[in-house]
Amino acid sequence: MTTEDFDQQLVRWRHHLHRHPETGFEEKKTSDYVASVLNALGLEVHRGIGGTGVVANLKVGDGQGTIGLRADMDALAITEDATGRAHASQAPGRMHACGPDGHMSMVLGAAQLLAERRDFNGTVRFIFQPAEEHGRGAKAMMDDGLFERFPVDEIHGAHNMPGMPAGHFATRSGGIMASEDNFVIRITGRGGHAARPHMGVDPLVIGAEIVVALQTVVARSVDPGMSAVVSCTEFITDGIRNAIPTHVTIKGDTRSYAPEVQALLERRMREICMGICQAHGAECRFDYTHEFAPTVNWPECVPTALAAATAIVGADKVDANVQPMMISEDFGAFLRHVPGAFVFIGNGDAGQGGVPLHNARYDFNDTVLPVGARYFAELARIRLPR
Incomplete structure (x- = not known):
């Protein structure tokens, strides 16, 4: 197969997968195709x-x-806004808005290169993971005996990154992506007529106080040398215009890199919520769940990733110490059990390649496909030399 034929094959795979997106644990046709x-x-x-x-x-x-070599498979529950895009999603309300169609195609491309050339000595396992977007698929595969049935010395993954020049690589030793923890705060007060607030216990005002108070957790409880984010993203009440509500629910998430910071955030948030509610005579239920582990690259595996990237695109297009990002990736769960490394591959910093992830107009940059495929194949050649 010529280089041009190979590149076109990658695009055909990617466009087919993009047309037929499936969300977490529903990737039946996707896995059939792969x-x-x-x-x-x-x-x-x-x-x-x-x-x-x-x-x-x-x-x-x-x-x-x-x-x-791992690729994620699941799409997002987003309706694609892509007028004129020939390979647009054919599944209403679902699209590949984060690039797993590209990630799968790159790993399939690596499989083709290695199967044809057989220029390594050892075993390569191509791992296609479901349900990455909600942080459930890696655990499901491991619970099903992934590493007992298919042991690996190390594991590697990649994610496209809009805003980075197309085909450039970036990684680092240690934490590269954050954990994600979710929280739900349920406040129960006593509703009543809006004209007689003294007769009730207003959970809306209490909730507003909690939202503001939670902003002090990072500012005043977390070591300034550590990274953390607390975001309240939903505020839900059962009130109407002329009635004070009885129930308020606040939802959101936190991001951090270190387990001790995760524990600190949970403890301080719980104390603040319970304390404010108690002070106002309201009831509070605070639920905090761990959704994504932080993605922490193993220092001994990063040089292999850097060497492979450099061999494919040159040292001037490889950042060996990228700034950690507060986004999360289910790949972090694998790295808690086996050595490995994760890299970002630039999707482009202008035009279509620069559209943000999780955006209805996002699309994977097809020019990056052969770069990623050759990167994954090069990892195998370096780690499994003849």
């Missing part, structure tokens, strides 16, 4: 891991080393 490509390449394919997950194995030579 498995069919892997089977056609002659790989040993395993289905149904963690629900809809797929693992394909390619062994060459007698090497004992094993590397995992």
Whole structure:
């Protein structure tokens, strides 16, 4: 296959996947398609891991080393706004607005390159993970025995990044993406007539006080040398214009990199919410859940990622110490169990490539596909030399 044919094949895969998005744990047609490509390449394919997950194995030579290359599969519940886009989503209310269609195509491309050239010695496992967007798929695959059934010495992943020049790479040792914890604060007061507020306990005013008070957690409780974010994103009441509500629900999330910061945020937020409600005579229920683990690259694996990226695009297009981001990725759950590294690949800083993730007009930059495919294949060659 010529370079041009290979590049066009990547685009065909990506456009097909983009037209047929499926959300977390519903990726049945997606996994069917991925498995069919892997089977056609002659790989040993395993289905149904963690629900809809797929693992394909390619062994060459007698090497004992094993590397995992991972791609996410699930779409978002967003209606695509893409007038004139020939490969736009054909599934109402769903689209690949974060790039898993591209990530899958890059890992499929690496599988094709390695299957054709067989220029390594060992085993490569191609891991296609469901339900990344809500932080459930990695755990589901591991609960289903992923690393017991398909052990790896290390695992690697990548995510496109709008705003970075197309095809550039960025990574770092240590924390590169944050944890995400979700919280729900339920306040129960005593509703009544808006003209007689003294007869009730107003949960709306109490909730407003809590939202403001929570902004002090990062400013006054977290070490300034550590990173954290607390965001209240929903404020829901059962009131009407002339009635003070009885119930208020506040929802949101927090981001951080260190387990001790996660614990601090939960403790201080709970204390503030309970204290304010008690002071006003209201009831409070505070729920705090851990959704995403922080993505923390293993220092011993980052040099391999840097070497592979440099071999593909040159040192001038590789950032070895990128600023950590407060976004979250389910890949972090894998890194709590096995060594590995995660990189960002620039999707473009202008035009279509620069449209933000999770935007209805987002699209993966097709020019990045061969760069990512060759990067993943190069990782295998470096870690599993002949």
